[in-house]
Amino acid sequence: MGNFEPVIVAFCCNYCAYTAADMAGSMRHCYPPNVKIVKVPCTGKVDVKHIMLALRKGADGVYVAGCLEGDCHFKNGNNKAALRVARVKKILDEIGIEKERVEMVTMSAGMGKDFARIAVEITEKIRKLGPNPVKNISAGQSKLATG
Amino acid sequence: MIVAEQKPIEEIMEYISPYNRILLVGCNECVTVCAAGGRKEVGILSSALQMAFMKEGKTLEVKEITLERQCDPEYVEELVTHIDQAEVVLSMACGCGVQEIARRFSAKLVFPALNTKFMGASERQGVWAERCQGCGDCILGLTGGICPVARCSKRLLNGPCGGSTGGNCEISKDVDCVWNIIWERLKSLGMEDRYEEVMTAKDWRPSWHGGPRKIIREDLAE
Numbered sequence: 001m002g003n004f005e006p007v008i009v010a011f012c013c014n015y016c017a018y019t020a021a022d023m024a025g026s027m028r029h030c031y032p033p034n035v036k037i038v039k040v041p042c043t044g045k046v047d048v049k050h051i052m053l054a055l056r057k058g059a060d061g062v063y064v065a066g067c068l069e070g071d072c073h074f075k076n077g078n079n080k081a082a083l084r085v086a087r088v089k090k091i092l093d094e095i096g097i098e099k100e101r102v103e104m105v106t107m108s109a110g111m112g113k114d115f116a117r118i119a120v121e122i123t124e125k126i127r128k129l130g131p132n133p134v135k136n137i138s139a140g141q142s143k144l145a146t147g
Numbered sequence: 148m149i150v151a152e153q154k155p156i157e158e159i160m161e162y163i164s165p166y167n168r169i170l171l172v173g174c175n176e177c178v179t180v181c182a183a184g185g186r187k188e189v190g191i192l193s194s195a196l197q198m199a200f201m202k203e204g205k206t207l208e209v210k211e212i213t214l215e216r217q218c219d220p221e222y223v224e225e226l227v228t229h230i231d232q233a234e235v236v237l238s239m240a241c242g243c244g245v246q247e248i249a250r251r252f253s254a255k256l257v258f259p260a261l262n263t264k265f266m267g268a269s270e271r272q273g274v275w276a277e278r279c280q281g282c283g284d285c286i287l288g289l290t291g292g293i294c295p296v297a298r299c300s301k302r303l304l305n306g307p308c309g310g311s312t313g314g315n316c317e318i319s320k321d322v323d324c325v326w327n328i329i330w331e332r333l334k335s336l337g338m339e340d341r342y343e344e345v346m347t348a349k350d351w352r353p354s355w356h357g358g359p360r361k362i363i364r365e366d367l368a369e
Contacts, residue, residue, distance in 0.1 A: 049187055052194035056201075091191070094156040095199040134201035 006060035006126040008035045010119070011046045011081075015073045016109050017065030023112030024119075031119035034126075043067075044077020051088045051102060058135045061126035062088075063103040065118070071108065078106060098129055148177035148268075149241045150275045151184060151261040156195055162258040163196065163237060167206060170233035171196075171260075172226065172248065173213035174240035181275055184239030184261050186213040192239065192260060217244025223251050230255055266297075283353030283360065289346065291332035296349075298325035304346040 012018040018039045024031060040046055043066035054062045064085055066078035082104045089099035103122060107114050163169055171193055179185030193209045200207035210229055214222045217240035226248070230236070236257040238245040248257045265277040280297040286304070287294055296302050300318050306326030310317025314327045333342050351357075 047187065049190045049194070052191055052198075056194040056198050091156070091195050095195055096202060097198060134198045137201040137204070137206060 004127060004131060006034050006123060006131070007058065008032075008061040008063070008119075008123060008126055009038060009054045009059045010035050011038050011040050011043060011050070011062070011064045013043045013066045013078070014039055014041050016067040016071070016111075017105075017107055017115060019109035020065075020107050020111045020115035023110065024116040025112075027112045029113050029116035031116040032123040034123045035119045042072065042074045042077035043081035044072070044074055046081050046084065048084050048087050048091070051085070052091065055088075055092075055097075055101065055132060056134065058132060060129070060132045060135065061101045061103075061122060063105055063118075063122055065105050065107060065115070068106045068108050097133060100129060101126065101132065148180050148266070149243070149263060150181045150265050150267045150277075151178050151241050151263045152181075153183055153188065153192065153239075154260055154262055156192075156199065159192075159196065159237065159258070159260050160199055163207075163235065166234040167200070168208045168210075168232065168234045169196075170210050170212065170226070170229055170236045172217065172236060172238050172240070172244075173211075174217040174244050175213055175215050176217075178240055178244075178261065179213075180269075182273075184241075189213055189239055214240075214244075217241075218247050220247065220251065223247050226252070281354070282349070282351070283357075284350060286346070286349070289341065289344075290329050291336060291338065291341075293325060293329045293332055295325050295329065298323075298328075304349055 010017070012021060018037065021037055043064050046064050051062050051064070064081045066072065066081050069078070072078045085102055085104040088102050092099045092102065105118050107118070171189055173179070173184050173186055173189035175185060182188065189211050193211050197207050197209060210233060212226065212229060214225060216222045217238065230252050233255070236248055236252070236255055237260050238248055238257055239260045241261065241263040242259065245257055245259045266279040266281060267275045267277045270276050277297050279294060282296045286296070295304060295306060299306055300316050300322065301308055303326065307324050311324040311327055314324055316322040316324045330342060333339055
């Protein structure tokens with residue numbers, strides 16, 4: 001556990017969080033390399049299925065980073081994403097896996113500093129939770145699958 | 148459409164926990180529209196079940212297939228090439244689909260992943276409500292196109308009853324009094340006279356009361 005480095009998948013909206021991540025870099029704000037960013041055209045495109053797949057494949061945590069309330073370029077994709085994250089939390093609860101492994105966060109494109117802060121906070125939270133309980137078996141299955 | 152919802156994962160786990168190779172079969176029809184058992188829901192349940200198994204230190208192989216229609220033999224036949232690799236089948240169709248798989252593959256156990264709820268319509272995104280009970284003798288022509296058989300808690304044919312208050316049914320403030328809706332509809336159509344006509348007792352034999360039903364179209368049946 002001491003050497004545990006969590007793998008965190010962040011689904012980031014092209015119009016806000018992804019640009020904020022870029023800005024964090026330009027502003028030289030450090031954030032942990034544990035966070036693997038997946039750029040999406042809108043967080044409304046992120047489905048329960050994608051988040052579940054990331055967790056099943058061994059991600060220790062997943063967060064969806066969308067636009068601030070009322071700022072979605074596609075009207076309400078961020079609200080839809082929040083509902084889907086809530087659904088994933090419910091499923092995780094049902095199968096006995098910590099629902100805190102999944103979060104919805106919002107920010108604007110100019111909030112580079114906040115992107116870095118949120119990345120740090122979530123990484124630390126997941127580090128405290130420990131590895132995804134399905135991680136080792138999931139990795140074993142992947143090895144079997146790839147022969 | 149037929150409206151269904153997923154069973155609790157705990158119940159599904161009770162069915163499949165003795166096995167480690169399952170065929171998870173969705174359906175592209177009604178249960179896709181009501182977001183209970185289409186391709187997407189198959190993927191989500193597959194991940195959830197595999198994670199639940201892994202958490203217990205076990206593995207679960209899931210073959211995911213979504214058929215065009217699980218209640219139709221010609222599509223269920225597509226499972227022939229996959230059925231032998233699976234120990235059991237988990238169906239995400241309505242009860243009709245589950246039974247069609249059980250009929251076609253008599254040697255294979257099939258479990259339902261959904262609870263089939265009712266025949267209904269979509270009220271708005273994510274909300275479905277009962278509209279038809281398949282009584283076998285439609286009276287919608289007499290009630291302004293609104294069904295008291297499916298939507299009146301007492302199935303009254305000459306409503307409303309004394310429990311109708313402010314447009315709500317006495318069983319819950321969340322349930323509309325369908326006879327209030329029928330009256331408002333007949334009024335807007337200028338058909339108040341229709342409401343004055345007393346409906347005679349309904350013959351329930353065409354409904355389930357006459358036993359399981361079947362339709363044979365002689366011009367189509369082979």
